[in-house]
Amino acid sequence: MKCLxxxxxxxxTLIGRPPRTEGAKILATFAFPGRSQYIFAEAYLKALAxxxxxxxxxxxxxxxxxxxxxxxxxxxxxKHYAEAMQVMQADESFLQxxxxxxxxxxxxxxxxxxxxxxxELLKSGETFDLVIAEVLHTExxxxxxxxxxxxxxxFSTYGTDYNIDELMGNxxxxxxxxxxxxxxxxxxxxxxxLENNLEIWLEKLVYEFYHYPKMEKQYSKYFPNATxxxxxxxxxxxxxxxxxxxxxxxxxPYLPNMIEVGGLHISHKPKALPDDIKQxxxxxxxxxxxxxxxxxxxxxxxxxxxxxxxxxxxxxxxQRVLWKFEDNLLPGKPDNVFxxxxxxxxxxxxxxNVKLFITHGGLLSTMESIxxxxxxxxxxxxxxxxxxxxxxxxxxxx
Numbered sequence: 001m002k003c004l005x006x007x008x009x010x011x012x013t014l015i016g017r018p019p020r021t022e023g024a025k026i027l028a029t030f031a032f033p034g035r036s037q038y039i040f041a042e043a044y045l046k047a048l049a050x051x052x053x054x055x056x057x058x059x060x061x062x063x064x065x066x067x068x069x070x071x072x073x074x075x076x077x078x079k080h081y082a083e084a085m086q087v088m089q090a091d092e093s094f095l096q097x098x099x100x101x102x103x104x105x106x107x108x109x110x111x112x113x114x115x116x117x118x119x120e121l122l123k124s125g126e127t128f129d130l131v132i133a134e135v136l137h138t139e140x141x142x143x144x145x146x147x148x149x150x151x152x153x154x155f156s157t158y159g160t161d162y163n164i165d166e167l168m169g170n171x172x173x174x175x176x177x178x179x180x181x182x183x184x185x186x187x188x189x190x191x192x193x194l195e196n197n198l199e200i201w202l203e204k205l206v207y208e209f210y211h212y213p214k215m216e217k218q219y220s221k222y223f224p225n226a227t228x229x230x231x232x233x234x235x236x237x238x239x240x241x242x243x244x245x246x247x248x249x250x251x252x253p254y255l256p257n258m259i260e261v262g263g264l265h266i267s268h269k270p271k272a273l274p275d276d277i278k279q280x281x282x283x284x285x286x287x288x289x290x291x292x293x294x295x296x297x298x299x300x301x302x303x304x305x306x307x308x309x310x311x312x313x314x315x316x317x318x319q320r321v322l323w324k325f326e327d328n329l330l331p332g333k334p335d336n337v338f339x340x341x342x343x344x345x346x347x348x349x350x351x352x353n354v355k356l357f358i359t360h361g362g363l364l365s366t367m368e369s370i371x372x373x374x375x376x377x378x379x380x381x382x383x384x385x386x387x388x389x390x391x392x393x394x395x396x397x398x
Contacts, residue, residue, distance in 0.1 A: 023052040027148065028132040028155075029141050030059045031112040033077045033084070035295035036364050037157040040243050041134070043265040044155070045069070056128070058118060060111075074115035077108055098203050102137075102211040106218070109138040113222045122147060122222075135164055137211065139234060140218035146228040152236050158363060159244030160258065162200060163207075167237055170255045174200055177252055186250035248366055263367050270350035277322070277348070280338050284320040287355035290348055292324035293379070294362045300327045308332065319355065322348065349374050 028045055030038050038059055049055045049068035056070045057063070060078060063071035077084075084104050092100060112118060131145040135154040145152035156164055161180040165172035174197050178184035182199065184192050219230045228236070238257065245262030254260075273281070281288045291310075293299055299307075307330075314321045315334030323330075325339040333339065345365070348354055349372040357374045359365045369376050 023054060024129040025054045025127065026056065026130045026132060027128040027144060027150065028055065028057045029112070029144055030057065030134045030155075031074070031077070031108050031138055031141060032134060032136055032157075033060045033108070035061065036362060037134070037295075039295075040157045040265045040364055041132075041155050043267075044241070044261070045132075056121075058112065058121075072115075072117045072121060074112045074118055076115065077111040080107055080111075094199060095202055095206065098206040099210060102206060102214070105137045105211070106214050108136075109140050109215070109218060112141065113218065135167070135240070137163065137207075139212070139215040139230060140222065142233050143219050143223040143226060143230070145236065146226055146233050147223055149227070151238050152233070154237050154240040155243075156240065157243045159249065159260075159262070160240075160242050160252070160254075164240060164242075164258075167234060168240055168255055168258055170258065171253055173253075176250075179203070243363065245367065248363075248370065262363075263371060265364065266346055266368060266371050270347045271344065273344065273347055273351070277338070277340075277343070280320060280322070281348070281351055281353050284353060286318045286320075287353050288320045288322060288351075289314075289317070289356045289358060290322045290343070290345075290354055290374075291358040292343065292345060292365070293360045294365065297360060298326045299323065300325055311337070322354075346372075 026048060028041070030041060032038070038061065045055055045057060046066060046069070049066060052068065054068055054070075056072065058072045058074060060073065060075050062073060062075075084107075126148070128148040128150045130153060131142075131148060131150045132153050132155050133142050133144070135156045136158075142152060144150075154164070154167070158180065162172035162174070162177065164170075175193055176186050176188065178186060178188060178192075178196055179199050182196070184196060188196060216230050219226070219233075240258045241261045241264075242258060243262055243264070245260055248262065272278070291299075291314075302310075311330075311332050311334065314323070314337050317336065319336070321337045322343060323337055323339050324341070324343050326341050327339075328341075330337075330339050346368050349357060349368050354374060356377060357365070357369050358377045358379055359369070361376075361378050366376075
């Protein structure tokens with residue numbers, strides 16, 4: 001009887017104790033100044049914090065407070081925005097474009113690493129269990145993992161390419177894996193396969209003899225007491241989350257630790273729209289057209305002739321138009337056009353009265369339009385990535 005009483009008391013004690021949980025300390029580095037790239041990862045980082053993990057995020061934006069999340073902002077790269085857009089839109093040879101992109105990526109990683117708050121973190125003696133690194137040819141930034149003796153995990157907001165395949169030890173056959181910055185898709189013609197091979201090898205040459213030495217120099221400068229060489233760090237990725245989905249891509253080989261998470265940022269329960277936007281949409285008898293060129297290209301920088309043409313066309317429509325325009329004033333704006341510097345895009349596309357999405361063809365925009373079942377009108381621009389996005393998306397739908 002005494003034993004039964006003791007067992008009963010022990011059982012009551014165990015039941016009364018709260019469940020034990022173990023949270024990790026996580027550092028996430030997202031250096032690219034494009035807002036949409038960070039939006040894709042943001043939902044994942046917030047979910048980690050909501051589950052009890054301590055998440056520190058280094059990015060280039062102003063951030064609102066979130067429970068269990070600490071933000072370190074390194075905004076200096078935005079001072080180079082205009083110059084970066086000129087680089088992306090310049091009419092250059094393929095080889096020169098690769099060198100220009102390398103220059104831009106070098107500036108991006110340098111601006112983050114030299115940031116005063118980032119330097120304080122590096123010298124703080126703080127520890128982390130996991131480092132989540134945005135994978136974007138900013139290899140010096142992967143050094144945070146060895147500095148904090150943490151597991152290294154990659155997050156690719158644009159999906160995968162041969163470079164990520166090489167990081168993970170995966171195969172990447174050039175015969176049916178088109179270069180991600182090209183308008184080619186799968187299947188490719190014989191001529192396209194030749195072009196694909198040539199461009200990939202040119203890109204590899206630029207990487208090996210121009211870009212990688214710069215990254216090694218940055219790595220040595222900001223991690224002088226590194227316990228691992230940069231090649232060892234590049235070989236230490238444990239997991240790679242890929243911002244693409246097979247429904248908007250094409251078949252390609254993956255390893256078990258390469259996981260597609262395209263659409264991760266889309267909420268199954270859209271948030272309520274701001275009152276002014278909601279009223280504009282719901283009071284339109286003929287529906288609404290949503291027009292956005294994403295976060296990396298600004299509508300206000302379009303040539304005046306292009307803007308005038310768009311205004312003339314939009315003004316002649318019976319539908320209303322939501323236009324993401326990065327200025328407070330748009331001369332000549334017709335009454336049926338509503339402009340704003342930022343829109344809650346997924347929540348707008350979720351509304352049944354939105355009838356058409358005019359887009360540059362970005363990956364997130366493509367996934368959102370498919371998820372919410374919206375017709376798309378592609379509007380490619382001079383920027384090579386916009387043209388490639390629009391054309392390759394069109395080809396994959398055939």
